[in-house]
Amino acid sequence: MWILLPVLGCTPALHRVDGDIVRDIAFSGNGGAYSGHNTLQLRQQMVQKETSLGLGIWPLMYLVDPVAYRSEQLIRDAYRLEVWYSHQGWFDARVLGWEILQIHPQGPHRAGVVDLRGQVDPGPRSVVRKLRVEGLDKSLEGLRNAVLRAAPAQEGEPFTLEGVELTAAALERKLRNSARAYAEVELEVAAFPETQQVDVTLRVEPGVVSRFGPVSVEGTETVPEVLVRQRIERVLSEGDRYELQLLGDVQRRLFEMGTFSLVTVEPDLSEPDRADVPIRVRVIESKLWTLRMGGGGTYDSFLPQVRATANLRQANLAHQLLRAELGIWAGAALAANAEAASSVRLFDREYSAIPTGGVDLSLSYPRLFAQRGALDLHGSVEQDVYAGLWVYRRPQIDLNLSYQDLKDKLQLRVGPHFEQYTFLVDYLGTNEQIRVAQARLFGLDDEDVADDQRELQYQLTALDQLLTLDYRDDPLRTTRGTYYSLSFREALPLSPMGYGFLRGAAEVRAFSPIRVEGSGSAYPITLAGKLRATAILPVGATDTIPLPERSFLGGSTSLRGFRSNQVGPYTTLCTYQSVPQDDGTVADQVTRYHLPDGGNLSAEGSLELRYQWKYGVTWALFGDLGALGSGLGQLGAESVRGSVGVGSRYDTSVGALRFDVSLRPLYAEDDGPRRYSFCAPGDRVPRVSDFVGTLDQIVDLERPSWAIVFFITIGESL
Structure with a gap:
């Protein structure tokens, strides 16, 4: 009843519009789902929209947002559709007209309902006849060929403006990743609708061969600048060959420090003749203490589980990048026919609510080997369900020494591990033969099972x-x-x-x-x-x-x-x-x-x-x-x-x-x-x-x- 009260207090969609409401928009003459010009794609190009499902369905009629019919928009939308068609290679495409279907007439206190039907004639589609690259010398021919082999635009394939723009962007990006910081690519398209062909020319200005120049760092407050520079030098140094993608790697590595909320890494391209490209790094430090809370669920092996989590993190203890993190989680697993204090019934089966939870504490010192190595201490205590089979409790602790190479390709981690694993299952009784047999099923030696032991466990x-x-x-x-x-x-x-x-x-x-x-x-x-x-x-x-x-x-x-x-x-x-x-x-x-x-x-x-x-x-x-x-x-x-x-x-x-x-x-x-x-x-x-x-x-x-x-x-x- 309480759920229905807000709904009954709302106004139906048909009473919120003067005039007509557009219920549906469809087209004829276009293609199917995989044609490149299906109805959904055409709708997305229009300003005139349709009303979502539920216009005349109770109680959805109180929730939907009605879309009014605007006749002047259809004229503009026809032009938009023809432009969009031309960008996909249909240069002769025409919108032949619109049909307005009156589904319900307008009443004295309610809007009318109409469907819009567009008629299109796409005509023949043009293909790319020639794809040329101009302005590159022989030393860059290999680079050009590598880009064209994988380019979205290919000779003999249907023309799309997006495809040729992506091809131009890929060529420019490839050049800037190959010591050409100032490279620019200009796109020229010549269409021949009478023969359904398009010639595409990419005019390139490669610029001078470039290398990384001086690196400036701005915005550090509590984080020593030398630590930021150590991170940067893992990726690039002054005098190295210029590669645009390395700037993104620098940004990623600085974010990985966990101490910055904003990182920008930009080249200074104001002097096109300068071979040494200055790099400007700007950072904004984040709050040192961060609290995050959330929840979620899993459905593994048809075992439903829900949990709530809380995480407290300090990213820069003693201003030395020492990271500390405390996590707490609690939840429940619904296991069929398992022991628990409470249960629920689903589909004529009894499910027990098994409490689960845990605590995690970790400390990390990431400043070893010029920040290529770290020392991590992690401890946790958890109670959970193992793959839907049994409930267990496990305290554990790890101490790891880790190392990454300069390019993050190689990672090595080594360290001791200790845990005590306890199966939270009840014994059948005091019969020694039964107790020993049960222990063997869990992979435990019978001599490890004491007469008064009520739990199965190992270290x-x-x-x-x-x-x-x-x-x-x-x-x-x-x-x-x-x-x-x-x-x-x-x-x-x-x-x-x-x-x-x-x-x-x-x-x-x-x-x-x-x-x-x-x-x-x-x-x-x-x-x-x-x-x-x-x-x-x-x-x-x-x-x-x-x-x-x-x-x-x-x-x-x-x-x-x-x-x-x-x-x-x-x-x-x-x-x-x-x-x-x-x-x-x-x-x-x-x-x-x-x-x-x-x-x-x-x-x-x-x-x-x-x-x-x-x-x-x-x-x-x-x-x-x-x-x-x-x-x-x-x-x-x-x-x-x-x-x-x-x-x-x-x-x-x-x-x-x-x-x-x-x-x-x-x-x-x-x-x-x-x-x-x-x-x-x-x-x-x-x-x-x-x-x-x-x-x-x-x-x-x-x-x-x-x-x-x-x-x-x-x-x-x-």
């Missing part, structure tokens, strides 16, 4: 190393290049609850653009590939590896045909708790833990074909293949898993918003667990492995011979 003391080589053109929107990663962990059993093992992981990614003739983008298709392998070797008196430290496959960045960590055999463990009922009796409540075996060896590969469409949308076809086992003897044909799928990506400021759907055949793990542990016959229920299985819990479905899994997440899978 990890390790030395970690990570090496990466990044030659990608863009980490978020990669179209070409390679990426290499190599990591090691040496775990040492320094306590009675400690374990020893060696872990190594290697990964290679490669990206290659593919040109498609006639497309609006020079290289709209990207072929991406990934290979990754992991090996774990137990060290010490036991060959046991705790379950969270093993290798797993499946998830949004692994084999996408499987939910998180669901590749390979698993065991279903049942625990029971006596719960009072409404009638005064006591009944056993079962909690099932579907524990994957994981493995000591894993290998996987992915191949993805991405098509950069329009409006920030990219379509993808992909295939994933992998194998998982406890040793080389188990990595046979029967251990191989694969899936194929399609997806879409929407470009955002923080990366791609990705939606992937995968199909795969059914494998042995889809038939049920390797074994049921301590489960009564009536409680032996296998895990849900795909979307069809989830629907089957709501409506009775016949199981198909394939599985379907989808993921919605931020960031690419490779």
